[in-house]
Amino acid sequence: MKIEAKNPVVEFHDLTVSYHKKPVLWNIDMTLPQGALIGIIGPNGAGKSTLIKAAMGLLPLGSGYVRMFDEALDKVRHKVSYVPQRETVDWDFPTSVLDVVMMGRYSKLGLLTRPRKADKEMAMNCLRKVGMEAYTDRQISQLSGGQQQRVFLARALAQEADLYFMDEPFAGVDAATEAAILAIMQEMTANGKTVIVVHHDLQSAAEFFDWIVLLNMRLVASGPIDKVFNNDMLQETYGGKLTVLAEVGELVRKRQMPSREKY
Amino acid sequence: METFKEFFSFSDPSIVSVVVGAVLLTASSAVVGTFTFLKKKALVGDAVAHSVLPGICLAFILSGTKNPIWMILGAFLTGWISLLIIDHITTKSKIKEDTAIALILSVFFGIGILMLTNIQHSGNAAQTGLDSFLFGKAAALVGKDLIVFGIVAVILIVTVGLFFKELKLIAFDSNYARALGIPVKWIDLLLTSLTVLAVVTGIQAVGVVLMAAMLITPAAAARFWTNDVFKMTLIAAVMGGISGLSGAYVSYVAPAMPTGPWIVMIISAIAITSFFIAPKRGIFARSIQQRRLQRLIMDENLLKELYHLGEKDEDPYKGRTVNEIIEERFFPRKALKVALRRLKRQGFLVKKNGYWSYTEAGKVKGQRVVKLHRLWELYLSKYMKIAPDHVHEDAETVEHIITPELEAQLERMLEYPEFDPHEEKIPY
Numbered sequence: 001m002k003i004e005a006k007n008p009v010v011e012f013h014d015l016t017v018s019y020h021k022k023p024v025l026w027n028i029d030m031t032l033p034q035g036a037l038i039g040i041i042g043p044n045g046a047g048k049s050t051l052i053k054a055a056m057g058l059l060p061l062g063s064g065y066v067r068m069f070d071e072a073l074d075k076v077r078h079k080v081s082y083v084p085q086r087e088t089v090d091w092d093f094p095t096s097v098l099d100v101v102m103m104g105r106y107s108k109l110g111l112l113t114r115p116r117k118a119d120k121e122m123a124m125n126c127l128r129k130v131g132m133e134a135y136t137d138r139q140i141s142q143l144s145g146g147q148q149q150r151v152f153l154a155r156a157l158a159q160e161a162d163l164y165f166m167d168e169p170f171a172g173v174d175a176a177t178e179a180a181i182l183a184i185m186q187e188m189t190a191n192g193k194t195v196i197v198v199h200h201d202l203q204s205a206a207e208f209f210d211w212i213v214l215l216n217m218r219l220v221a222s223g224p225i226d227k228v229f230n231n232d233m234l235q236e237t238y239g240g241k242l243t244v245l246a247e248v249g250e251l252v253r254k255r256q257m258p259s260r261e262k263y
Numbered sequence: 264m265e266t267f268k269e270f271f272s273f274s275d276p277s278i279v280s281v282v283v284g285a286v287l288l289t290a291s292s293a294v295v296g297t298f299t300f301l302k303k304k305a306l307v308g309d310a311v312a313h314s315v316l317p318g319i320c321l322a323f324i325l326s327g328t329k330n331p332i333w334m335i336l337g338a339f340l341t342g343w344i345s346l347l348i349i350d351h352i353t354t355k356s357k358i359k360e361d362t363a364i365a366l367i368l369s370v371f372f373g374i375g376i377l378m379l380t381n382i383q384h385s386g387n388a389a390q391t392g393l394d395s396f397l398f399g400k401a402a403a404l405v406g407k408d409l410i411v412f413g414i415v416a417v418i419l420i421v422t423v424g425l426f427f428k429e430l431k432l433i434a435f436d437s438n439y440a441r442a443l444g445i446p447v448k449w450i451d452l453l454l455t456s457l458t459v460l461a462v463v464t465g466i467q468a469v470g471v472v473l474m475a476a477m478l479i480t481p482a483a484a485a486r487f488w489t490n491d492v493f494k495m496t497l498i499a500a501v502m503g504g505i506s507g508l509s510g511a512y513v514s515y516v517a518p519a520m521p522t523g524p525w526i527v528m529i530i531s532a533i534a535i536t537s538f539f540i541a542p543k544r545g546i547f548a549r550s551i552q553q554r555r556l557q558r559l560i561m562d563e564n565l566l567k568e569l570y571h572l573g574e575k576d577e578d579p580y581k582g583r584t585v586n587e588i589i590e591e592r593f594f595p596r597k598a599l600k601v602a603l604r605r606l607k608r609q610g611f612l613v614k615k616n617g618y619w620s621y622t623e624a625g626k627v628k629g630q631r632v633v634k635l636h637r638l639w640e641l642y643l644s645k646y647m648k649i650a651p652d653h654v655h656e657d658a659e660t661v662e663h664i665i666t667p668e669l670e671a672q673l674e675r676m677l678e679y680p681e682f683d684p685h686e687e688k689i690p691y
Contacts, residue, residue: 053438056441056442057441057442058438058441058442074444077442077443077444078444080442081442082438082439082442084436084438084439084442088436088438089435089436090435093301093434093435093492094301094486094489094490094491094492094495095431095435095490095491095492096490096491099431099491100435103432103435103436103439103443106428106429106432106440106443106445107443107444107445109428111426111429111445112425112426114428115428139490141490155439159443
């Protein structure tokens with residue numbers, strides 16, 4: 001079941017993505033609305049993170065394309081921000097909280113320029129927004145999981161983007177952080193920004209999001225929460241109906257087939 | 264001692280040039296190596312270092328001279344080729360990166376040694392000194408060589424400075440850097456080129472065999488002293504420079520001695536020292552912290568047991584002998600006596616005719632530990648539904664770490680309870 005957005009900000013067109021030659025996403029085709037808090041939901045290995053990595057151009061696309069603000073990503077990069085999964089970086093890296101948040105300003109600065117005072121103030125504002133101003137000079141290895149996630153969120157905020165892709169921002173955070181992050185997201189969408197979140201918890205998904213994308217290697221459903229978040233759809237997403245698709249993917253990998261033919 | 268004075272007075276201009284050269288080369292390797300280290304690519308540096316040898320020999324065979332510019336070009340060429348092959352093997356075959364690195368390193372180095380031996384037996388008079396590329400010779404850094412290698416070293420340091428913020432970001436979170444639109448591929452390429460160049464220049468002083476140590480060791484040592492990439496780079500540069508200086512000195516005192524091993528030994532000594540004595544991250548600092556913790560636990564346990572004894576007799580201030588305490592709870596006698604004396608010094612206990620007893624402050628402290636222990640037992644059984652006979656061990660640990668804030672919170676949550684799960688009175 002797929003409902004097209006009235007005022008689309010992201011368009012996935014027939015997207016197919018492979019990981020080490022194994023197709024993990026098949027023919028994703030959907031539009032997502034502006035100003036919504038959008039949850040991408042699905043079981044483990046459904047390709048949720050892969051979908052937003054592909055959208056950010058971090059993975060090669062097998063076929064299809066992604067357009068944002070009706071443009072190719074490279075033209076609108078300054079309006080798009082990405083929050084990677086917390087575990088993907090080494091938190092023992094020798095740097096401070098403020099330094100990490102400042103990284104969000106680098107795209108505005110360009111090569112060979114040093115951060116200015118205004119950038120520092122902007123970063124401080126973002127830290128304040130996520131309630132981490134007391135930790136400015138703290139070494140990042142001293143942070144708890146929830147605090148790390150807040151720092152990543154602050155870094156994304158410092159980009160002043162209009163569209164945010166976030167990979168599991170609620171994973172492993174405490175209740176206070178969860179509430180704080182949700183409040184910030186709701187404020188962002190109220191200001192017309194679009195926030196797309198990979199999320200794994202069905203229970204809270206029902207409370208958090210306005211728009212839901214159900215994913216399990218293919219698109220099961222995309223639409224406003226009241227239309228698509230129902231038992232039938234969840235059954236289709238989490239039920240074991242797609243074993244054939246997974247098996248075919250495994251075959252493609254074993255035979256080293258290209259996922260799309262050349263001619 | 265005479266030569267030491269002579270050397271460090273820098274009166275001889277040739278000494279100055281050798282020192283400047285050696286320090287620049289080692290410091291620039293350390294600066295570039297900081298990022299190789301942060302990107303966890305230490306082995307790659309080793310592969311490049313060994314792979315430049317055939318390039319140097321090739322340059323000599325083709326040009327017939329030891330012109331430094333030819334040498335750099337040749338070394339740069341084979342250094343890069345080795346990296347490309349490693350990359351190709353890793354992406355296109357089932358062989359993993361570590362295996363690919365080992366393969367390429369040994370094959371290239373083997374070819375290099377083959378060529379070097381060949382040149383040495385060719386009877387070409389210009390070849391003398393070519394073997395100093397194996398283990399380095401800082402004293403050979405004079406005249407044109409010094410100028411060329413010095414310039415390359417300065418270029419390395421300046422380039423790292425210019426791209427510092429990008430290098431840092433990519434080392435920390437390269438996916439995010441790509442999402443920002445930073446040309447990650449190009450900057451990775453730049454860092455690789457810098458690494459190759461650092462190796463090419465560094466081998467003048469250190470030699471190909473030990474060059475990897477010059478890239479990685481200063482960074483590894485510097486990491487112990489700071490939590491900031493910029494300071495870490497500076498410290499690594501200084502440490503590298505010091506080892507370079509010592510190498511130059513050795514070269515001056517014993518001209519026949521290869522400098523590489525000396526430089527590497529000095530930087531290793533610096534690294535090992537850092538490993539032990541660095542504040543916070545060093546081994547000593549950590550073990551001191553551990554000992555402090557052990558002492559705190561011992562003191563609190565001792566005060567707690569005195570409180571237990573006092574509960575039995577309903578007289579908290581009654582004096583106790585060492586044996587009485589050990590009977591209540593086993594402590595090693597020696598450690599117990601040390602702790603008793605320490606607590607007396609700190610004013611928590613007094614001793615009279617072989618009997619130890621609380622001071623007022625001691626009783627307050629002992630009572631608090633008992634209270635925390637019992638509060639935690641109650642919390643575990645009430646909120647976490649753990650059976651009362653399973654809560655004691657946890658409470659033994661937790662009683663030492665609960666902060667006053669948590670203490671207040673526990674009291675509130677449990678509504679100032681009177682008894683713990685074992686029906687023992689919680690003292691306030």
